[in-house]
Amino acid sequence: MKLLSWNVRGLGQSRTVNRLKHMLQDVNPAVIFLIETKLQCKRMEGVRKLCGYSNGIDVASNGRSGGLSLAWKTNSQVKVRSYSNRYIDVIFEEDIDGFSWRCTGFYGAPEVENREASWDLLHSLDDMLDTPWLVIGDFNELLLASEKRDGRIQSDSQMNSFRTALMDCNLDDIGYRGQWYTWEWGRLSSNNIRERLDRGVANPAWWELFNDYQLDHLVHTFSDHCPILLTTGLNDRLRSRKQHFRFEAAWLLEESCEGEVLKLWNSCSGSIPDRLTLVSSGLELWFNKIKKEKKISVKALQQRLKELNDSQPSDEKLEEILETKLALNMEADREKIYWEQRARANWLKNGDRNTHYFHSFATNRKRKNRIRCLINDSNEEIQYEEGIEKMAMDYFSNLFTTQGVADPSVILEGINFPIT
Template sequence: MKLLSWNVRGLGKPRTVRRLRHMLRDLKPDVIFFIETMVHENKMANIRRSFGYPNGIDVSSVGRSGGLSIGWKNSCNVNLRSFSARHIDVLFNGDSDGCHWRCTGFYGAPEEANRLESWNLLRGLNDCPETPWLIIGDFNEIMYSFEKQGGRVRSERQMERFRSMIEDCSLDDLDYLGTWFTWQKGRMADNNIRERLDRGLANSFWRDLFPDFSLKHLSHTFSDHCPLLLDTNKGLMGPPDQWVFRFEASWLLERTCELEVKRLWGASSGHLLHRLEYLKTGLWKWATALRRNRRHKESMLRKRLQDLAQAFPSDENLHELVDTQLEINLEMDKEELYWEQRARVNWLRNGDRNTTFFHRHASERRRKQRISKLTDADGSEVEETDAMSSIATNYFVDLFSTAGSTNVECILSGINPCITESMNTELDRDFDGEEVLRAIKSMSPLKSAGEDGLGAIFY
């Protein structure tokens, strides 16, 4: 999902609206949040609908200051939680996976005297600490002095109050790409002031839900603030032709897994690689259906367990109570195995059953591995996937190529042969099935799979 947040500094002029409409056509965000619209809510609602966002909440400006608007496409399932002149708080509901997360579009008080009131507003909104929560917008404040260039020095007390609110709400400042500062004024070098006033904040539950998010500071031609473009799915799935299959160890805990593998293999035909592709496609469809039902199943099991715990302790109820507990434990084992595989460590076997720890470890590992941009041979930075792929390919082609002589006899002449004829005969011998099976069995089951996505645990 893409979310565009921007302090537009007024949408009362037709020219500004036209430019913004053109920008939205290029970016195609699913959700928009505009700050300082400087128009009445009825006019803003008409503008928002003309942009192609039929659903939304609009807050009127006070005279020629303020005004908020959030809009979303029909594909988004959104519920309003609360709003004011400083914020709009909504809940996103995941229809397919059952995931819920909060998004608060925020506009911090421009006046320093009212800034503390803004921070207390966010503290008051922090009423569901375990719900994934994102806050994005114009905070009208910086966290540290290095987030400002030019003008008078910012009061340390002001910045400390901002940081204190972030800590009280258990939030993190989101990493971003693009220009460092998000606001500036003054067109001459001696009066130019730049600050990072716009940002995204999120709690750990939101970061765990979207470990591969991308937040970009975009260039712009109007407004003194730059737009923020958040993509929650950045890096999770590549283009359709780059779909990657991975056999999940947790699938082996499903009663139907082995039967499904046998059914798919029996239904496949052709050479080995073709049959493996058929198997992987079928397993992915089977696993997708499992994921849709897992959260609902665990919720129903826990509700059933609560009902049985309060029911009369008959033999039948006690027997069903034990069975329900076992099923819940099995669902938890599946989740733990899922995250252990992603963390690629063996701590679960050593007694550590902290699923949250594995989740964070795996998520952090993915963040570190993500490549957001590369520098080509000319020193230019590129962020497009195809361009980065070309740079990486060319780099390794050049690395493993040589423009010099390939005559290495003079080097080899100084090396004494150590491979005997009998050793060479053994090395040239054809592989047999038992030898291959022994090699597979000796591999760590949860380590990296090959190109086919079928790790050693599958065999």
């Protein structure tokens, strides 16, 4: 299951909505929590339905600030417990596995003078002791001074109040992968500030239920906050099954489709069933190749943006970050225009039909000692257990293997051997 939380900083422009839709299609989260939508409920409902999320709850903005939306497309039964302009609290009841867990999308007060009220709110929500509980969102506060670079020094009392609130509610930070910060301000190195304001926290019951997860800080092209994506059940293996061939309507939008069908049909001299089999398998390979080629440029831009975000900021790099974001936005806009020019129809909204499997561990020690990922010599992330085991075995095998004894004559040349 995937859950995405993002302070989008306004969805009033159609271009921004299109870029959000493009990103959600790429990541395909089952649950989304959007902060600072700056929209009234009716309009926000239209935006999330456009993005493929017909189920959800929206909280209206207060003028040009605030606004929340929590939406889902899962096999779970969702019960809304309560909500306000600072949070949306729901219970997910899994039909397949028969368990329930609690998720609270949280938006801490941006104003320092209202921060204590946010922690009082968190205390008031701590009313289901035995239920697995995840709180995710923009807390607008740091846990540690190391979560901020440049700008005004953060008040120790502010951070201590946040830490105390989490401790009182028995909530722990669940960590992250990717760039360390989630919020950035300033396009020049002289005024650039970076902070980690967005995070997920959970109680021990949630840790025990969702032992295998990761939270990623994603690259983004709009908003001063980055999306955070929680993925659970990483080691689940969906049972493979034979997929029946289905002709996709989207194939007709490709100019080379007709020629590809004719080429495949004429390349076989057998019976009609034989030709149909050849055409079906050939079309799937053909379209997969087209999709892969289209994604290459976008993936390269996303990788470059990630490298720039991880690097030490300078005026040149901040300018390149802006240019890379513009290029990614142009790709999203170009795809929208592509489909609008060739198909005068709405996108079909596909639900997330993944099956979820969860295993629980008894102690926090097992959770903390779990190796989720290793980086190999090619700087590639290895996440699967078989790959991690092989890397560990190879490392220690090489560590204790003699690589050959060097010729000692070079060292001995400078030593006198007196005869006594």
